[in-house]
Amino acid sequence: MKMLRGLVLTLLALLVATAPPVVAPAVAQGSLAVQVPAEPPGLDLTASPASAIAAVVHYNVQECLVKVDKNGKLVPWLAERWYTTDSKNYTFFLKKGVRFHNGRELRAADVKFVLERAANPETKHPFQKRYEIIREIIVKDDYTVSITLKDVNANFLLEMARQGSVIYPREAVDTLKSAPMGTGPFTVADWVRGDRIVLTKNKDYHVKGLPHLDKVTFRFIPDPNSALAALKSGDIDVSAFGLGPENVVDLKKDPRFQVILGDTTNDVILAMNNSKKPYSDKRVRLAITHAINKEEVLKGAMFGLGRILGSNVDPLNPYFVDMSKAVPYDPARAKKLLAEAGYPNGFDAVLRVSPQYYYTVRTGEVLVSQLAKVGVKVKIEQIEWGQWLSQVWKEANYDLTIIGHAEPWDIVNYANPNYYFRWDNKDFQALYQESEQTVDDKKRREQFARLQKMMADEAPAVWLFMHPRLVVAKKGVTGIWKDLPISSLDLSEVAWQK
């Protein structure tokens, strides 16, 4: 009898566990709860390059003279127009009536202050080197500022749209870390460290009719399973970066949610230490590339989501050329190249990855079996992110590693022989230098095509796949960017469908 009672209780418990899920609680139309995996380390974009800061602050709280829009295009923003004839002397005309969150109007002197501060090494701006190219900044009047560069620079306008170039009022420079002030559609209302950041609507925003939301709450939820539970129980409305492809496949079937899949600038690569034998031999690098079946990698590690790459230029770059077929999967050719290079039986290699990024280990596991087929015996060594940064990235103490390079236009790294790939190719460096100073779009496009071909031919790394944008939102949320041409989570146009 007592046994029976226990059995009934167990059955009851099971029944509750498999009962249909409750309907998510209704949400106030004006507010949105967004999950992000990491808490920003401070909110100062001029002190740290962390993408977790950009996700909250860039374009939501602080804006730039120029903006990268949702299609990846450069559009006038705090500067309503600009003028240059030689890509060396720029004049920016500021939009009138733009107010900072403290009510003061944006003036040309603010632009001068912000850019000079960025270029000053004492400030410890994370991208200080990029502003060294500025020779002089002259305030013509309250709404006109001219900037003279030391040399022609084709990337300067893009630089003015990136997270390091946000414009803030001079008087708020000391509080950037905890309460950044700017001209954006939202202001920072509250930051409960370790838990959430709350943004509220800037009623005085310079773009009429925006933003639609009254309040945005960013919740820091590091664990994908917790993020999934929070989404399903209705505690958050949007998961921005936290979920993996396996969750997305599952959520696509759930009528309560919409899955937004798009392109990003995040190129996941198998980097090789080009300064170390046998990777200093181009034939070995090409052999490794031929030995990898990228379709299989994408299926195995990413459930088929994402796009196969063939160079370090991502599909959102205007000069993107599809190089994914340039060095095709061909294990026979890989074996032949290895034999030519003096490794007919392959060799041993260590793949150092950091599980901080979920895709690195999974991708590594697929690669281990593929490379074994041509005799390259790879051992995976998992290290913590801080160790990865110091051992692999800083000291180049590695054979192979897998990592996503999320910066747009990061092809520049291949022109730096000291970067952790340790790839020193003078022709590539010269051509890249030339492209930086080429203003003519047609000519520059042609140079970029050549750069991408050179990369595929020389194989300093294996470009595996573009990590897709995986956003899951409740049905009814509109205005989220499909693609992510820049590391920002612009919520200015996000709204609940009426």
Place this chain on the structure above:
Amino acid sequence: MLATLLFVSLLVFVVVRVLPGDPAILMLGIDASPDTAARLRASMGLDRPLPVQYFEWIGGALRGNLGRSIQYDVPVAGLILSRLSVTIPLTLMAAALMAFAAVPLGVYAATRHRRWGDYLTMTLSQLGIAVPAFWAGLLLVLLFSVRLGWFASGGFDGWGQGVGAALKSLLLPAVALGLFQFAVLARTTRSAVLEVLREEYVKTARAKGVSERAVLFRHALRNAMIPILTVAGIQLGQLMAGSIILESVFYLPGLGRLALGAISARDLPVVQGVVLFVASVIVMVNAAVDVLYGLLDPRIRYE
């Protein structure tokens, strides 16, 4: 006691410094130039000799100043205090659930020795030991948040929302956190009580006609309390350590998550501060347990 804490302080100071990983690079990311990183290191004071750094830190700590967080740029002491409003109630709730469920259940199992109540209790506690806390946490969320919608899946909106609501948001994590310790304590209690029940004086008490209830609570349990208390004291420290995992699963802004984030960001002052704080708490709990021994057993005296 002070010697223990000084040793802990030296140990954590050395350990966080021999860990590979540079706080300046972790902060500036993979695009920073070496000069910028070096300047940032200097501004954090990390370029000075280690003994200078240590004595400055420990000197400050003795006056209640644990330095400034590298990540948040606020005083470490304030940061720890703000996180305690989550971790202390969470740990206490878990401890309360543990103690109030485990001790009676352990006693119950001991009195039903080798009967089905005993077996059921022991099976339950075996389950509690076998299930990892994070998994128990996820299961609780799936049942009570996703399926039934009774609780939020995580997060903590602060005590400003009202004591009831705040306690409610800590209940699931407290259950998950306390589950393992509950199981251990229930087993400890059962065997401690069983052992005492076999003693001669219990037989004598029964023979004198003392009621079974009085035998159990006045004679058996009081004498069984010494091992139970020892285990419970150790468990309180383990509960604090366990909160690191549970606070991540339930995304609670507590001390555990602060420590975890600080370790991955190499926020050295925060790591040092948290470890020193937790060590102090554990030392104090142990001291309190020692005092309780004296109260429970008059034969134990401290000179």
